[in-house]
Amino acid sequence: MKRLFMFLIILTSLINAQIFKTDSPLAHTYSIVAIDPETGDMGVAVQSHWFSVGTIVSWGEAGVGVIATQSFVNASFGPHGLELLKSGLTAKEVLDKLISEDEGREFRQLAILDAKGNVAAFTGKNCIQPAGHITGKGYSVQANLMMNDKVWPAMSKAFENSKGSFAERILDALDAAQKVGGDIRGKQSAALLIVRAKSTGKVWEDRLIDLRVDDSNEPLKELRRLYKVHQAYQHMNNGDLAVEKNDMNKAMQEYSTAMKMFPENLEMKFWTAVALANKGNLEKALPMFKEIFKKDKNWKTLTPRLIPNGLLTVDENTLKEILK
Known part of the structure; x- marks a missing residue:
């Protein structure tokens, strides 16, 4: 009878555990939520x-807050949590409400x-160990199913001591986690989301950075690469805006900065050459056009199409010289 009783207890525990494994996405992971003390972003x-971890763990909205929901994920914590923050509740009040109403709370990790x-x-007591979190001034780091219990302390230290930009400090925290062991299962996906301190009402402008690596042998390295590409294309976008305002000096500066970051990128090089031509600096522009056209003739086909809308402001003879 005693054995039967013990068997029923064990069976019940396994069934309960399996419920959360079945109903909840598995995102055993390490993460960070943080605020930029200078900008409020x-x-x-x-x-x-785990595949595409950024689609279920990371949530954020400008002027509202950011959330990381992980372990046996209750994905509703993301959108529901943001709605509660928007209603005026503090981070602690929202967390307490979400956790108290969740019967699977001990399997959850939430920041x-x-x-x-x-x-x-x-951090629920049934999260797979090692698991834990550290909250500091304006940030929290959390992890579960790690190689060891050094992961979240390493993240905390890295974030506090990093001297880079806000995004770089966050990436430094992820790198620090990996350096001391990281996820015991290895690496697969990563994500970085940064939102504005205050909403502009334009969602497409409020997400300052929204990058995901869904499946990679080196997700953190790839995330760093994408962040660099993101920075370069921000300069390209700034250059485009300057062209719209006919500020060719500003456009030239922005395009050149982008091109220096990725000198082999033909598009960045092409728009730099266009800006140079518009400024009348054919001495520098012509060799660049020649190199670009040699590598990809489609850019040569595109060039005359820029004349009607004023993106390329050269006369007919100069255009012929560029295309020659």
């Missing part, structure tokens, strides 16, 4: 040995940061 970043920099975190 907020960020959340994550890495896991919330609100627009005022308040932060709260929770």
